[in-house]
Amino acid sequence: xxxxxxFNGKRLMIxxxxxMILGFLISVTLLTHALNADTLxxxxxxxxxxxxSGKYIAILGAAIAFGLASLxxxxxxxxxxxSALSAAAENPELRTFGLIITALAEALAIYGLLVVxxxxxx
Numbered sequence: 488x489x490x491x492x493x494f495n496g497k498r499l500m501i502x503x504x505x506x507m508i509l510g511f512l513i514s515v516t517l518l519t520h521a522l523n524a525d526t527l528x529x530x531x532x533x534x535x536x537x538x539x540s541g542k543y544i545a546i547l548g549a550a551i552a553f554g555l556a557s558l559x560x561x562x563x564x565x566x567x568x569x570s571a572l573s574a575a576a577e578n579p580e581l582r583t584f585g586l587i588i589t590a591l592a593e594a595l596a597i598y599g600l601l602v603v604x605x606x607x608x609x
Contacts, residue, residue, distance in 0.1 A: 503565040506596060510557020517550035549606040556599020563592030 571585020 500565055500569070503561040503568070506564065507558055507561035510554050510561070510596070510599075513557075514550040514554035517546050517553075520546060545606055549603040552606065553599045553603045556602070557596050560593060560596035560599070563595060564589055567592045 568585070568589045571581070571589055575582040575585050
């Protein structure tokens with residue numbers, strides 16, 4: 488070998504796994520909050536029941552949105568990143584393109600977080 492640094496995808500796979508686990512934990516936290524908050528304070532008035540059930544549905548939708556977005560981002564980062572590292576090992580000029588494609592997959596989790604903020608802010 489001529490002192491060229493070899494690439495391995497272990498760090499990238501660990502990052503993708505951590506991202507998926509983080510999304511799952513946030514989803515579980517939001518669902519737990521939705522199921523436990525204000526369950527005993529529901530009035531018999533139909534409007535208050537509708538407002539509370541709408542709030543729970545919004546939290547459930549936010550949890551599902553972020554969970555699936557982080558799952559997709561983790562899978563995308565793992566697949567695109569490992570392919571980009573393989574391509575960069577063969578041809579170092581492709582390293583920039585690989586990083587751009589991996590960053591596009593990572594942006595999916597940011598879009599999911601943005602959707603959660605929009606859902607819970609309304």
